Amino acid sequence: xxxxxxxxxxxxNWKMYKNVNETRDFFRALPDSVRSCTDPMVVICxxxxxxxxxxxxxxxxxxxxxxxxxxxxxEGAFTGEISPLMLRDIGCSHVLIxxxxxxxxxxxxxxxxxxxxxxxxxxxxIPIVCVGEKxxxxxxxxxxxxxxxxxxxxxxxxxxxxIATIIFAYEPVWAIGTGKTCDSAEANRVCGIIxxxxxxxxxxxxxxxxxxxxxGSVKPDSIKEQMSQPHIDGALVGGASLDPxxxxxxxxxx
Ligand code: PEP
Numbered sequence: 001x002x003x004x005x006x007x008x009x010x011x012x013n014w015k016m017y018k019n020v021n022e023t024r025d026f027f028r029a030l031p032d033s034v035r036s037c038t039d040p041m042v043v044i045c046x047x048x049x050x051x052x053x054x055x056x057x058x059x060x061x062x063x064x065x066x067x068x069x070x071x072x073x074x075e076g077a078f079t080g081e082i083s084p085l086m087l088r089d090i091g092c093s094h095v096l097i098x099x100x101x102x103x104x105x106x107x108x109x110x111x112x113x114x115x116x117x118x119x120x121x122x123x124x125x126i127p128i129v130c131v132g133e134k135x136x137x138x139x140x141x142x143x144x145x146x147x148x149x150x151x152x153x154x155x156x157x158x159x160x161x162x163i164a165t166i167i168f169a170y171e172p173v174w175a176i177g178t179g180k181t182c183d184s185a186e187a188n189r190v191c192g193i194i195x196x197x198x199x200x201x202x203x204x205x206x207x208x209x210x211x212x213x214x215x216g217s218v219k220p221d222s223i224k225e226q227m228s229q230p231h232i233d234g235a236l237v238g239g240a241s242l243d244p245x246x247x248x249x250x251x252x253x254x
Pocket of ligand 1: 013015171175176177178179215216217218236237238239240
């Protein structure tokens with residue numbers, strides 16, 4: 001059932017795009033309706049090298065800063081990695097965890113997703129935990145199983161109180177960057193399964209508080225229908241988040 005208390009979230013994942021100047025230009029081009037938006041809450045996840053510039057250019061806005069990945073340790077000899085403390089220090093409030101591109105190209109597993117989710121919560125970063133099936137899994141009718149196992153493993157050893165603060169993103173891998181969106185009713189069905197799994201790992205009341213986003217080729221002309229679905233509480237937007245006009249149109253979906 002839809003719950004009016006869940007404030008929707010629109011999160012932009014810039015992936016490995018934009019330099020410091022392009023980041024500044026993006027924020028300058030955003031209209032006040034986006035800069036001061038609180039419903040939906042707007043989160044922008046630039047590459048690590050743009051986090052500082054993004055934070056500066058977000059000044060005085062309600063926009064939230066997110067990272068695209070992190071290590072689970074506080075510090076140490078982990079060349080090339082970034083810790084949750086470093087993300088807090090630079091002004092992040094959110095972090096993407098287990099994006100399918102990290103799972104596919106960088107060896108991210110359900111185990112590392114769980115460690116990172118625990119570490120993010122420990123340092124008061126809101127994790128946006130990405131789950132979703134590959135095309136061959138959907139064709140083999142394994143979607144529900146895949147998503148249930150990913151959610152169960154992500155939530156191991158996490159208390160109900162903390163689970164309530166997590167954001168999930170259902171991102172069917174075959175819909176990411178392909179221009180193919182998952183049918184809204186089907187995306188809603190899978191988001192409902194994610195909510196049921198969260199309830200099994202905590203309780204119904206907790207699951208009703210958890211925000212579940214849809215991601216996969218979200219565009220200005222698809223967002224309204226996606227947002228009308230009772231289990232879809234927002235969107236994780238890749239390609240369309242790079243352009244201030246299309247991102248603003250998605251944020252202003254109403
Ligand atoms: C993503 O990167 O999480 C994503 C959903 O990308 P796109 O919107 O480009 O499909």
